[in-house]
Amino acid sequence: MARSAGGPASFRPSPGSIPESPGVYRFRDPGDRVIYVGKAKNLRQRLNSYFADFAGLHPRTQTMLTTAAGVDWTVVGTEVEALQLEYSWIKEYDPRFNVKYRDDKSYPxxxxxxxxxxxxxxxxxxxxxxxxxxxxxxxxxxxxxxxxxxxxxxxxxxxxxxxxxxxxxxxxxxxxxxxxxxxxxxxxxxxxxxxxxxxxxxxxxxxxxxxxxxxxxxxxxxxxxxxxxxxxxxxxxxxxxxxxxxxxxKQAVVLGDNTDCDVVALAEDPLEAAVQVFYVRGGRIRGQRGWVVDKVEETGPGELVERFLLQIYGDAAAEAVPREVLVPTLPSDADAIAELLGEHRGGRVEIRVPQRGDKRDLLTTVERNAAEALRQHKLKRASDLTSRSRALQEVADALGLDQAPLRIECYDVSHMQGTDVVASMVVFEDGLARKSEYRRFSVRTTGGDVASIHEVISRRFKRYLEERSATGELDVEMGAEPDADPEAGAGPGIDPGAGAGPGIDLETGRPRKFAYPPNLVVVDGGPAQAAAARRALDELGVDDVAVCGLAKRLEEVWLPDEELPVILPRASEALYLLQRVRDEAHRFAITYHRSKRSRSVRESALDGVPGLGPARRQALIKHFGSVKRLREATAAQICEVPGIGPATAETIVSALKDESS
Structure with a gap:
């Protein structure tokens, strides 16, 4: 066994000391507690992967290695024996870095x-x-x-x-x-x-x-x-x-009368996964059950399925193990797991991915339930006032802010190889999404994500300064303080019904689009993106808004002009909140980019048609719905579009015909 307290390199096993046989390994901390258990078909290859390129490992794996002080292993004869030993060790030691399934509720x-x-x-x-x-x-x-x-x-x-x-x-x-x-x-x-x-x-x-x-x-x-x-x-x-x-x-018939199977489905994000199981006995759904798992280690769908099958069926009675388990993805050791479950059941067990028919349809239904369970779990966590308050305070403490960031704005850039570049701005107030405040931008500059972030931040805060200036002048004229708190509403002597409070448009009575500044700006990216956002604010003289970047791959928080990132604990409410804000900005940006790209692809087929400007192209697409339908239309049908005459219609038909040929 290799043991030390000086970091991963200090307890790395000497070259050639690790066998190439199947086996199970344990990482231990300085207190000799087992913190991770794993199995491998080739112990040498698997363990060497932990020490060959530390920087390239997943951050959760890096955390496990820096926590560990030693590693030992046990050689076994077959993959089935490795699965059995791994399961028994996980059950015995309850390692902190192994995936643990927990019920999302207590089922009767x-x-x-x-x-x-x-x-x-x-x-x-x-x-x-x-x-x-x-x-x-x-x-x-x-x-x-x-x-x-x-x-x-x-x-x-x-x-x-x-x-x-x-x-x-x-x-x-x-x-x-x-x-x-x-x-x-x-x-x-x-x-x-x-x-x-x-x-x-x-x-x-x-x-x-x-x-x-x-x-x-x-x-x-x-x-x-x-x-x-x-x-x-x-x-x-x-x-x-x-x-x-x-x-x-009361029990829905979904499959053949003699069908006994469990249908397993997953829904996951970088931190958590939800698992749902439908129990089918005699072709009828006899029940369902759900789990939520913290992804403490880097795991893919196949590994999540493997851990699930071992943990859930390992302690089950023999009659609780079905003849067939339908899964969304086969684990890498599917045959060995099926053999192990078969021994436990006392009969053959088949693990497979349904490709078509009723079983595929049922798996799709279970997948929808898993996605909904994950959404409800995240919503319940996000809507909890105590968790939100703790998250905001943890963010403030981690970033050195004077107070909790009650308004957070997050920006993300989306493009396809530098074309159709767009950006999104999402707003979270008091830890909850405020979708009415979301904004999207068509980026004009070229030069990559850093330049795009600089442009978008500049545009957003220029509008803020303009609207603050206009609001300040209005307040002075009406006898209110220019720098009154935007959240305070109308000042003394002002009729609230007139909508004349700071940040309110007098004509519409609605809040101005960019009237309120955030306490914290989050950008999707690393130190370069964070520095670009800070530079844009500095150029505008905005010095009361904090900035950070959240990098996707390692989930690191970067502050402008800092050499090292802020590492938030994986299970912290602060990291959960920042990830949720970042993921929402990414979703909003992707949605806008796809719609814009789809529109540009549709209109590009008409770019070369003489006499067609942007307005006529849009009118044609709106009337026919797609270029494909337009291509199938006759000149007489095209003439029905307002603004399109017979000559132009003939030109369109000819141009689209030449293009398709």
């Missing part, structure tokens, strides 16, 4: 306590208990209770607590469910333990998907009762059949 299960003398049906959450059959999970507890209420007509097994069961036995009188025939009342001896257990087993069989035989049995009994003129009994059996069918209808 329908449980039948088959380990008791008189099995009981109930709703349970949390850890599973030995000797209990579980069905689900379900999204809501009420969905289970509705199902149980329907099934107790046909399978009247015990559903009361231990205390209620004992008291009923002591007084010799069953509870209400015993009187309304939704419990067979084993507490007072109305049914033997053997017969009650048979009822419980039938209940479990029905929930497991073996529904047909119970419906057919009741139908035969109903027909027999009607033939014997026992009409009241036949009517009750009819109601029992309807109850069973309603219970069956």
């Amino acid at each position: 299960y329908l449980a039948v306590t088959m380990g008791e003398e008189f099995p009981r049906v109930q709703v349970l959450r949390g850890a599973k208990r030995k000797g209990t059959r579980y069905f689900g999970p379900y999204s809501h507890a009420w969905a289970i209770r509705e199902t149980v209420d329907l099934l107790l007509r046909v399978f009247p097994i015990r559903s009361c607590s231990t205390g209620v069961f004992r008291r009923a036995g002591q007084v010799g009188r069953p509870c209400l469910l015993g009187y309304i025939d939704k419990c067979s009342a084993p507490c007072v001896g109305r049914i033997s333990p053997e017969d009650h257990r048979t009822l419980a087993e039938d209940f479990c069989d029905f929930m497991a998907g073996n529904t047909g035989r119970f419906v057919r049995r009741l139908e035969r009994e109903m027909a027999r009762a009607a033939a014997e003129q026992e009409y009241e009994r036949a009517a009750r059996l009819r109601d029992d059949i309807q109850a069973l069918r309603r219970a069956m209808e």
Whole structure:
């Protein structure tokens, strides 16, 4: 084992000391705690990758290596053995840098306590208990209770607590469910333990998907009762059949009757990932479950799927492992994982990516659920007032600001190889997006992202200075202080209804577009972009606005004129907020760039047509919807466009025909 406390280079194993065999390795910190566990088909190749190019590693991997003080490894014979040992070590040591899946909420299960003398049906959450059959999970507890209420007509097994069961036995009188025939009342001896257990087993069989035989049995009994003129009994059996069918209808049929599979889907961003699973048994969706994972290490979709399969099915009962697992991406060791799960299940397990048909459609549905779960998780975190306040204060502390930046503006530049250059400005106030304040820019300068950032910041703050100047003159004329707080509204003696407060346009009564300055400007980029933004502000004399850049690859925060970046903790609310602001600016810029590029591509086909200016080109595209439809139109149809005469229409038809040929 290599061990030291002097950084990664100091505990790097000596050349040739690492075997080329499959194995599992552990990184330990100076306190000898295991902080990361990994596996490899070739230990030498994998471990050397950690030390060959430290600067090129993902920042989270760099953090792990700088935290570590040593590394050891264990050689195994096969990939399956490596998976088994890796899983057992992760479970034993709970390493801080390994991916950990956690439930995004506590899902309820329908449980039948088959380990008791008189099995009981109930709703349970949390850890599973030995000797209990579980069905689900379900999204809501009420969905289970509705199902149980329907099934107790046909399978009247015990559903009361231990205390209620004992008291009923002591007084010799069953509870209400015993009187309304939704419990067979084993507490007072109305049914033997053997017969009650048979009822419980039938209940479990029905929930497991073996529904047909119970419906057919009741139908035969109903027909027999009607033939014997026992009409009241036949009517009750009819109601029992309807109850069973309603219970069956609550589980949607999505695949073939004999299909048992779990459908797994992911949605991720650089920091977190959401996983959703739909459980399909007997072709019906029996439940769903979700997890949210912090991506502590650098992981792709395949590795996330691998970690999920090992962690979730590793502790599951054998019957909980399905015959088939549908995933969005195959892990690199898919065959080894399938073999390991097959050993655990006691039968063959197939892991595959569906390409078409009902299974592909179902995976798409689960992917939408995963994306929505991630969105809701981020929204819940973003909308939490305490988290937002902490994030703003952490940003202020990290950047050395006098106060929390209540208004943050972020800028991003988007282009395609230097063409159709656009930029976006998004605004967050009090940690929440203020979309009415978003702005977009068509960039005029050429010279790359740095020049574009300089231009956009200059344009935005020139407008701010102009509007502040105009507002200041207006306030002086009306007797208000020129430098009044923009958030304070109208000053004394000013009618608020007139809309004459600072930053308000008198004609429209709406806020001026660039009237309010931010406390912090964030640019998407590194030190060059941050310096360009600072230079633009300095040239305009704006010295009360802080500037920083957020670089995508390493998630570093750069301050102007600083040689080293500010490294925010990966799990900090400050980094989460800045990333969300940056990602929103990127999304807004990309959306604008795509629309502009699409429009320019459509109009470029008409650039060479004589007599067509920008207005006529836009009119043609608006009328026909696309160049393709315009190309298919006749001269007479083109003449219907306002401003297009017969001669011009013939020229357009000829020009588009020559171009296509």
